[in-house]
């Protein structure tokens with residue numbers, strides 16, 4: 393009751409609270425609290441280890457202390473005033489700790505803001521804003537470095553150059569550079585989303601063993617009886633700095649077992665969606681009509697002859713990569729071939745890459761317009777792509 397009357401006596405300006413780190417696992421979560429009374433709001437919950445009030449610490453000093461909630465719970469964390477009107481709270485990573493802090497601030501009148509709005513307040517460059525957000529989703533150093541290049545202006549510059557070329561009537565050069573950007577679109581879209589690689593093939597050929605070998609741990613159960621894997625089993629990893637999600641599937645065969653039939657049906661559906669299928673066979677078993685048909689049904693699959701330590705002879709005109717999940721032979725080559733199949737463009741540091749569907753659609757539309765001889769339409773598409781956020785979604789600064 394007293395809290396309500398206090399807040400009505402002192403009109404409180406808008407205080408925004410934003411989670412800056414993405415949801416999911418992480419060592420530390422960062423929450424930004426900003427607005428005229430941000431320090432006071434945080435100080436209601438934060439007790440420094442030295443008991444000195446938060447406002448007495450200089451800007452940019454990292455202060456260790458405790459977040460004390462009204463229900464007696466709380467956690468140790470660090471807080472930093474990043475300006476007179478903003479504070480960063482660094483708490484344990486994971487959803488629960490950050491959620492509890494956001495909840496207490498919101499209960500106290502702060503307004504929760506999505507991270508895209510936070511970004512839009514800091515840059516008017518639409519591509520930089522997209523890169524800023526995408527960076528929080530990058531899973532590897534390599535993908536983060538490429539996004540950082542776009543954040544620093546690589547894509548914006550490439551689009552600007554294409555606009556100038558079109559304005560100067562050099563549509564051939566512009567078309568060529570736009571086509572290069574489009575080719576890199578597939579890589580761009582996978583900077584924040586892993587490539588999906590499926591391991592499929594007849595039962596008992598070593599699909600699970602091979603996937604475990606690539607992951608470096610026992611994700612899937614391996615057993616010497618066919619029909620061991622039933623459901624789809626996925627795990628994230630990275631090859632050569634590219635983010636991948638490997639999925640083990642049930643051995644493809646006709647079965648009377650209802651659960652196995654369902655497993656095979658799920659496997660078949662998944663293969664249609666995966667970016668790449670690694671079709672595994674057992675090098676020691678003969679190459680028969682059924683295996684031939686399986687390979688024919690997946691013409692883009694990477695063909696693997698596993699158990700090469702047993703020195704079987706695969707008699708087929710098809711190009712097989714020999715592997716042994718047992719000894720590790722051929723596994724490095726398999727990794728390389730997976731990357732070669734998926735990452736189809738050569739990339740140099742600093743290269744421009746479109747990484748959102750908005751960007752890719754705009755570039756594709758511009759290419760189409762150039763092909764149709766509509767240069768002014770192409771220029772307009774590209775100008776819209778790099779248009780200032782101020783003209784669309786950029787918000788006024790916090791009062």
Ligand SMILES: Nc1nc2c(ncn2[C@@H]2O[C@H](COP(=O)(O)OP(=O)(O)OP(=O)(O)O)[C@@H](O)[C@H]2O)c(=O)[nH]1
Pocket residue numbers: 594595596597598599600601602613614615616617618619620621622641642643644698699700701702715716717718719
């Ligand atoms: N010698 C040898 N044995 C292997 C190799 N890879 C797998 N195995 C054995 O083959 C058997 C089947 O392996 P899994 O990895 O379970 O085969 P799978 O293809 O996943 O089988 P399902 O899930 O039943 O379709 C196990 O006994 C493994 O130890 C290999 O490269 N060499």
Ligand SMILES: [Mg+2]
Pocket residue numbers: 599600601612613614620621640641643
């Ligand atoms: Mg298996």
